[in-house]
Amino acid sequence: MRRSHAGYSAVHRSEEDQPACLEENIQNLKISGREYSLSRMNMSGAASIGLDLGAGKCCVASVRAGAVTVLPNAHGDKTTPSFVAFTDSRSLVGSDARDQAALNATNTVYGVKTILGRSFRDPVVQNYASYSPVKVVDDGGKPVMDVEYRGGSLRVAPELVAAMQLLKMRQEAEVQIGDIEGVVVAVPASYCNRQREALVAACQIAGLPLLDLISETTATALAYWHNRAPSVAQQTILVFDMGANKVDVSVVKVGQDEISVLAVCGFAASSGSHVDQALMKYVDDKFYDTHGVRLLDNPRATMRLKMACEELKKKLTLLDAHKIQQDSILRDLCLDLKVSRRELDTLCCQTFTQEMNAVLKTVMRNAKLNKDQIDEVVVVGGSSRVPFVEAALKKYFDGKSLNRTVNADECAAIGAAIMANNLIKEDRSSSVVINELIQDPTSCNVEIQIKLHKYLPLKPNLTIICETSGTCGDLIEERIRWSYALDSFGIFKIEKQFIKPFNEEKTKLVEYLKPYQIQDMVDQLNSLERIRKDVIDAEKAVNDLEELCYSLREQFGSFGESEKNRDFLEYVAEVLEWIDENEISSLTECEKRRKKLDALSQELSEPISDDDAALEHQHESHSFLPNHNDHSTEFVDSSNGDSLDVSQQAHRDCEDGPGGSDDDGTGPQVDEDLDGDQNSGEVSHVREVVPESDEENTQNNDAITNESNHKSSLEAQSTEKLTNRLLDFEFLRKMDEIEKRQKCLENSQFLYVIIAVKGHF
Template sequence: MDGREDAPAIGIDLGTTYSCVAVWKHDRVKIIPNDRGNRTTPSCVAFVDSERFIGDDAKSQGAMNPANTIYDTKRLIGRRFSDSKVQDAMKLWPFKVIQGPADTPKIVVSYKGKQKEFLAEEISSMILVKMKETAESYLGKPVKNAVITVPAYFNDSQRQATKDAGAIAGLNVIRIINEPTAAAIAYGLDNKSDINGKINVLVFDLGGGTFDVSILTITKGDTFQVKAVGGDTHLGGEDFDNRMVEHCDITGNKRALVRLRCACEKAKRILSCNTQTSIDLDCLHEGIDFCMKFSRAKFEELNMGSFNKCIETVEACLRDAKMKKSCVHEVILVGGSSRIPKIQSMLQQLFDMKVLSKSTNPDEAVAYGAAIMADKLSSNSNKSFKDLLLLDVNPLSLGVEIKGELFSVVIPRNTPIPTKKSKTYVTCNDNQSAACTKVYQGERAKSTDNHFLGKFTISGIPPAPKEAIEITECFEIDANGILTVTSQILSTGKTEKLTVVNENGRLSKEEIEKMIEDADKYKQEDQEYKKKADAFNALEDCIYNMKKMEHVIADATKWIEDNQNATVDEIERMKEHLESMCMPKF
């Protein structure tokens, strides 16, 4: 391959608990293992006095450094500090989260003796850098372009924040696609020879922190039309772990809670294969050992509320798609938590004991599909997927606030995207000179009960009685699911677009550029620390080897004393042995 050729675009599944990176190479998808040889990497970043760890190294020291080991940032990204789900999650995290400007959550850590504050986008970008470097090590060249996946139920702010994280990591994010859609693409490619006409598939994606359901129609294995989506961006395996932790009833010690949570996660995995296990931890709290037997039945009892919610979401998604469950040909399981036997049993019962599809690896399917889409969109693609067509939908209704704090929908949920829709409104007051457009996303009748995306003002409205001037609100969603809103005064033609500013929870261009500079600085610091550590290790090895040589020389001197009658060949062999022991060490 020409060394000047750009590296292929990669697909990244940026998960709540684990992330995965893949690439299309040699006519197949390659899931790229990290430097530990693992095909998935913990979505975890840790700060210690002298350096920063990402991935497996960060997770492995979490119990010793709980306040500075950061995980779950996917549950913070694109959210506000005052969000009730953020407040609930904060009670369970051992690290500190504070309210930043414009109600943004900021993560506080101690690093190199100083207190540092990071946005969720920055921590996520560090994980993306790890995935980028993993791919670069495998491909042997710098990676620029990537497709990153997000939960189907991510709102506009969360999608844009994920894209910002990619930019901070030095990636050109060529597309944001929904995780269950990516998994469906993986399934479609793997089973293309078996798909002659159309089949309807339901993707059940239950991961570590998020839950998605998508219903798609796949035509001939290369056209994917999303019919409906549903889900919860705050429901997943970590919630099941937390209920186990609460049941164990240990409080007040962060280090103990981290150890217990890790043990509960391990027990949860074991219970997917066995009906009983035990949690045993030496000196867990105040020098007291902890031991508790845990049955699969108890685990199911603790989490039955969440399991029922999953099934209710599937039923709602079927209604939104206007599809009978008998019309679903395949139910595809994605995400590590989809392995839980009770969930599989409940799904089978819902679909009249249909055999669930497990042909795709639930931990890797999303990255697999993202890599296919990355090759499809890449400028240096080999056009393996020139016929691949993806028709997605927007997950939540989008609209504006009108008089009385009512929510007026412009683009209904499950509308195919990309799309562009408009609605015309009239002025509310006599001689009104300006109008404020407040944009929301959600399904509630009252505007403020929905997710606020931003606001902007259009001025220069000509004097006129109320309701005499018409203003059109145009909503446009691109292929990434990202929204642009334009207001236009019809009588004058004047327009104004939604301006993304700090108060809307978005990062400005200047903030992103500063974070890119900071990311480079941290990377350089990590490299300098590694160089220094390697140099010290080399020096210690040298000293150790020199100490070993003292024994070699002493042994050789004694050999001379004891072997005065040795032959010339024996003496020369001893000399060669001595040189072989000593010379390579310098």
């Protein structure tokens, strides 16, 4: 691509001519005196992206697998709102910042591209400040935003805000395509020298590997060239780009092997944001007539009104009328107003049409073309969809249909992505030349002849000889050399060099930002990013801690009423209360509480403590081998060694009823409450006893049967109670697995009785 300048030019550095042949599916570009390749079907291994930093929304694209792909953001959207917010905890960029804008209006910056590189006294900056809820102040002649951040005041420059947006887009792109080796950023064709320099500084602050800047209209023409069929003959197109903060018009000649920008012109007086402001002023006047208060005097109401008017503008592109409604937009006052398309045309159409016609006449005159020589009118930009814009364009070109084959919101990023892929390609066997014309970025009073429409970069020199008479009568001759440079980014620089007899001194006269100022912004951005990442890590830790608390409460909630378990559950409740009360938590505090929870839960989950192990050893020393095939098991009392047949004991239990006992009152008892105290008395040893004879067993069974016939009702009740106790035993056995058999050891005597009775029945 060769850039031509409307105000300055110089002889282009000579290079060898490149082969004119085209390889299959590969076309190359020659840009700024250097050769770069462009592939329709192939892609180099290095990853590159094209960025469109818009005043309303941003877009990023990349060439992948032979096609240009618009990369979606983390929310799945192909465009990202140009919002940056500062909160009590961190900074937000994109959709997250826009979603909270109504509640944090004074700390949410949007459309910073409008004031990028401008002085504070610029009318554009003053108009921006009048409609912005954010406080814009003067800092050495430059506008800065005064916001509240983490409980303190913070001043952020437009370059820093733009760098935050660029960094956000790069980070989301790297998630999808890996490390990025080259970036091309699309800028308005009407950007002046300081605006271009400010954007380059923003790229440096964000750490982007910037390859080049490309005008948005040129990027659109490149996207149009990429989409059209290769067999199409040469065309002359007019690109009309109406964005949120500018209107750019370019006349471009598109051929099979050449893209030439013949003329370019732009204006910022009637852009998409001016349509929004006209609607805001109209709605505010209507609201004042009804309620007697101004919405624009309240920052939060201003932000809500701006977002509502942007939505209203979109609705009126499809509908003849739409009602704007906002509940409690200002205190308890509601906004309910119907606006028609005719009212919108009345507000903006006449002024816009006059300015647009003047710009179109200028660009056609500079291109030395007539309206009938324009083959296609390519319309892009989000605000170009407004009905009166389309009607005015059609009227100027005598009813000619408008070309909308390229995506109005993504075309600049697509063209920049194609350019970025060109700049990192290694295959450069053929040549397609792009001649780009950029508008005059500045003016210079030093008389030096520079011919118009020559290729960039350029660097002419002018030497001035100054003669000074010394005190001793000696003639001292001093030379001053002026160097003018316009680099490939379109940034104009002036350098003054004093050539003295014994030394030389160089001074840069045009320098928008000093190196130390850029470094300060780099440090500030790194601090913002570090805090943002720390907050994200802390939020993740809080979520994990909360999930752990609920899981532990569910796991240990049925462990009984032991003191340790009760204390543990109380601490879990304390942690949950701490999470609810502290929205902003540090990662250290979360880790501290998590470690304590892990330690306490591990202590409760240990198999058996030392005391429980001693009880288990005592339990295992007893002989407890029940045989469920036999119907008699003998209990041996450790105190006197007497044995008792289970069948006889069961008969006595039935005879005595619930809570019955042996004749001597020392036998084992079965209490009504399973959780009752079973630790009174000695622990009995149980062993299996084989019946000596079938006759003895038969006699015992007959005795039980005879007595049961006399007390059938009592036996039925007792049997039902014993059956329930057997079912409860299965429950206790499961509880034993959870509580590590602690409860079973404490109630061993009672359990042995239950097992014995189960063997009988």
